[in-house]
Amino acid sequence: MSQPESAIADAQAGGPSDGTPAKGQEPLAELAARHGLRRAIARPSLPAYLRQLWERRHFVMTYATSRNVSKYSNSALGQLWQVLTPLLNAAIYYLMFGLILGTSKGIENYPAFLITGMFVFTYTQRAVTGGAKSISGNLSLIRALHFPRAALPLAYTIQEFQQLMISMGVLVVLVLVTGEPITWLWLLVPVALLLQTMFNIGASLVLARVGATARDLNQLLPFIMRTWLYASGVFFSIGDKVGSAENIPGWVADVMYFNPAAAYIELMRDLLMTSHAPRPYIWSVCVFWALFTLIGGFWYFWRAEEKYGRG
Amino acid sequence: MAESTEELSRVKAEEPGTPRADVRVHPDPEPPQVTRTPTVVVDDLHIIYRVYGAATEAEKGNAANALMRLLKRQGRPQMKEVHAVRGVSFVAYHGDAIGIVGRNGSGKSTLLRAIAGLLPPHSGAVYTDGQPSLLGVNAALMRELTGERNIVLGCYAMGLNPKQVKEKYDDIVDFSGIGEFVQFPMSTYSSGMGARLRFAIASAKAHDVLLIDEALATGDRDFKRKSQERIKKMREEAGTVFLVAHNLDVIEETCNRVIWLHKGKIKMDGDPKTVLAAYNKG
Structure with a gap:
C-alpha cells in the first residue's frame, strides 16, 4: 500500500475522464503481485497439504458415515444390512467353494480359511474400486467447494473401513463357531488391519488420480479385480497349489505371496487360525506395502x- | 440489437491502446478512493472444458460405430472441448459488488468457478487475496439423508469445525424455516424447502470474497426477502461479492458494477444502470 496514489489510479480499470483504461497501464500480473495477490490455483506444499487435510478430518469422517447411512436408507431392514451383507456373502462362498466345488481338500478348517480371505480381500477391493470413482464421480462437488481433493479417496476408504468393522465382528463370531480358540495373537488383529488400511488408502489415492483422467478404468476395473481375487489365494492355499506343484518353479509361489492382497490375507489367517502355518517374512511384506503405497500414493495424488x- | 452492437464496436475501435475487448462505459459511481485495494485480478483468462459423451452426428453411440472409430484410428469424438471463457480480464476492488449478466451458456458460472479456484485456467490467471468461496453446498448434500445430517455434512464440507457447526446449527434450522422436517430425509422435501435449507446452510459461513450463483430466486416471497437481507449482510462482511443472476432487479439493487458476458467474452463492464440498459436492449 506504499505505492504512490497515481500508480493506483492508473491501475484502475476505468479512468474517470473518458472511461477507457489509461495508456501504458501496468500488466495485470504485476498489479496483482504488487498487492500480494496469489494465483487462485496453486498446489500447496506437501506439508501444507497434509495440514489442510487434517483440518478437514471432520468432513472426511462425516462424509464416509453419511455415505454408509444413505446406502441402506431406502431398504426396510435399514442399517441391519450392514451385518446381513457380509453374513450372506460368507454363506454363499461357503456353499459354493466349500460344499459344491470341494476346494477344501487339504485345508484344515476351510470355512474359516475361506471367509477370512474373502472379507480381507473384499476390504481392499471395495476401497480401491471406490477410490477409482472418488474423483470422477464427484466432479460437481469438486467444482463447487474448496478442500484438499485427497479427502475424497480417503473418505471412500474410511467408508469401507467402517463396513469392515462390522464384517470383522461377523468374522470373529464365525471363526469361533468353526472351533478356533482365542489366542494372544488376536491382539495383533488391529495392527494387521491398520497396515491393510494404510495400503488401501495409498492404492485408492493412486487409482483416484488414474480414474480422474482415464474414464475407461471403471469399465476395466471389475476384470482386474477378479483376476486379483483369483491370484490372491482366497479360495485355495498358494503354498499347497503352487508351491508344492512339481511342474511350477518354487519362486512363483514366493512372487504370489508378495502380492499385497495375498500378504494381508495370509497375515490375518496366521493371527486368527491356529491350524494355519505362518509364512516367513509376512510382517515385513505387509509393513513394506503399507508404507510404500501410502507414501507413494499420497505423493502421486498430490502432484x-x-x-x-x-x- | 443491431444498433447497440454497432455502437459498441465503434467505442471499441476508438481505443487503440487497449489490449482487452471490454468496454468501460462509466467510471465508478463513487468518488475514487485513495486506497482502492484490488481483491481479485483476472488476467486474460481462458477456460476450456472437456465434455464427454457429446455425440456427434456420425456417432450415435452404438458399439459398431465405436469399433469403426477405433479401427479408423480417429481420436475420441465423444470428447468435445468447450471454450467457455475466452480471454476475460478485469480487476475487482475491496467493497465491490459485481453483478455478472449474460445469456445461458455465456460462461458466467464457469467464470465464477475459475475465480473460486475450482477450475484450472487453460491460459491466463486469476489472482486473489485469500480464498474466494462459492456460495453453494448442493453437491455435498445427500438426498437420502435427513436435514439434520445434511446440515452437519454441509457445514463440514464448507470447512467449519465442530464448535462452529454447533453454534450455527439452530440458526440454520431457524432461517430455513423447515421446522420439524429437519428430521426427515431431504428427498421428502418440496423443492422450495430443499432450496431454503441449501441456502441456509451455504450462507452460514462468512467469506472474504463471496461468489453467489443464482442463489436468490429460491423459495416463496417471504424467504426471498429474508435471503436478500442475508446476502446484503454477507456483502457488508465480505470484501468483494460476485453475483450471477437472471433476475436483473436483484442485480440492480445489490451491485455497484455489472459485467456483461457474451459468448465467453466481456461485452460491457460498468455501472449497473448503463450496462443493464444495454443488456435489455440487446
Missing part, C-alpha cells in the same frame, strides 16, 4: 492436485 475437476 496433480490442481488439475482435478477439469475434464
Whole structure:
C-alpha cells in the first residue's frame, strides 16, 4: 500500500475522464503481485497439504458415515444390512467353494480359511474400486467447494473401513463357531488391519488420480479385480497349489505371496487360525506395502492436485 | 440489437491502446478512493472444458460405430472441448459488488468457478487475496439423508469445525424455516424447502470474497426477502461479492458494477444502470 496514489489510479480499470483504461497501464500480473495477490490455483506444499487435510478430518469422517447411512436408507431392514451383507456373502462362498466345488481338500478348517480371505480381500477391493470413482464421480462437488481433493479417496476408504468393522465382528463370531480358540495373537488383529488400511488408502489415492483422467478404468476395473481375487489365494492355499506343484518353479509361489492382497490375507489367517502355518517374512511384506503405497500414493495424488475437476 | 452492437464496436475501435475487448462505459459511481485495494485480478483468462459423451452426428453411440472409430484410428469424438471463457480480464476492488449478466451458456458460472479456484485456467490467471468461496453446498448434500445430517455434512464440507457447526446449527434450522422436517430425509422435501435449507446452510459461513450463483430466486416471497437481507449482510462482511443472476432487479439493487458476458467474452463492464440498459436492449 506504499505505492504512490497515481500508480493506483492508473491501475484502475476505468479512468474517470473518458472511461477507457489509461495508456501504458501496468500488466495485470504485476498489479496483482504488487498487492500480494496469489494465483487462485496453486498446489500447496506437501506439508501444507497434509495440514489442510487434517483440518478437514471432520468432513472426511462425516462424509464416509453419511455415505454408509444413505446406502441402506431406502431398504426396510435399514442399517441391519450392514451385518446381513457380509453374513450372506460368507454363506454363499461357503456353499459354493466349500460344499459344491470341494476346494477344501487339504485345508484344515476351510470355512474359516475361506471367509477370512474373502472379507480381507473384499476390504481392499471395495476401497480401491471406490477410490477409482472418488474423483470422477464427484466432479460437481469438486467444482463447487474448496478442500484438499485427497479427502475424497480417503473418505471412500474410511467408508469401507467402517463396513469392515462390522464384517470383522461377523468374522470373529464365525471363526469361533468353526472351533478356533482365542489366542494372544488376536491382539495383533488391529495392527494387521491398520497396515491393510494404510495400503488401501495409498492404492485408492493412486487409482483416484488414474480414474480422474482415464474414464475407461471403471469399465476395466471389475476384470482386474477378479483376476486379483483369483491370484490372491482366497479360495485355495498358494503354498499347497503352487508351491508344492512339481511342474511350477518354487519362486512363483514366493512372487504370489508378495502380492499385497495375498500378504494381508495370509497375515490375518496366521493371527486368527491356529491350524494355519505362518509364512516367513509376512510382517515385513505387509509393513513394506503399507508404507510404500501410502507414501507413494499420497505423493502421486498430490502432484496433480490442481488439475482435478477439469475434464 | 443491431444498433447497440454497432455502437459498441465503434467505442471499441476508438481505443487503440487497449489490449482487452471490454468496454468501460462509466467510471465508478463513487468518488475514487485513495486506497482502492484490488481483491481479485483476472488476467486474460481462458477456460476450456472437456465434455464427454457429446455425440456427434456420425456417432450415435452404438458399439459398431465405436469399433469403426477405433479401427479408423480417429481420436475420441465423444470428447468435445468447450471454450467457455475466452480471454476475460478485469480487476475487482475491496467493497465491490459485481453483478455478472449474460445469456445461458455465456460462461458466467464457469467464470465464477475459475475465480473460486475450482477450475484450472487453460491460459491466463486469476489472482486473489485469500480464498474466494462459492456460495453453494448442493453437491455435498445427500438426498437420502435427513436435514439434520445434511446440515452437519454441509457445514463440514464448507470447512467449519465442530464448535462452529454447533453454534450455527439452530440458526440454520431457524432461517430455513423447515421446522420439524429437519428430521426427515431431504428427498421428502418440496423443492422450495430443499432450496431454503441449501441456502441456509451455504450462507452460514462468512467469506472474504463471496461468489453467489443464482442463489436468490429460491423459495416463496417471504424467504426471498429474508435471503436478500442475508446476502446484503454477507456483502457488508465480505470484501468483494460476485453475483450471477437472471433476475436483473436483484442485480440492480445489490451491485455497484455489472459485467456483461457474451459468448465467453466481456461485452460491457460498468455501472449497473448503463450496462443493464444495454443488456435489455440487446
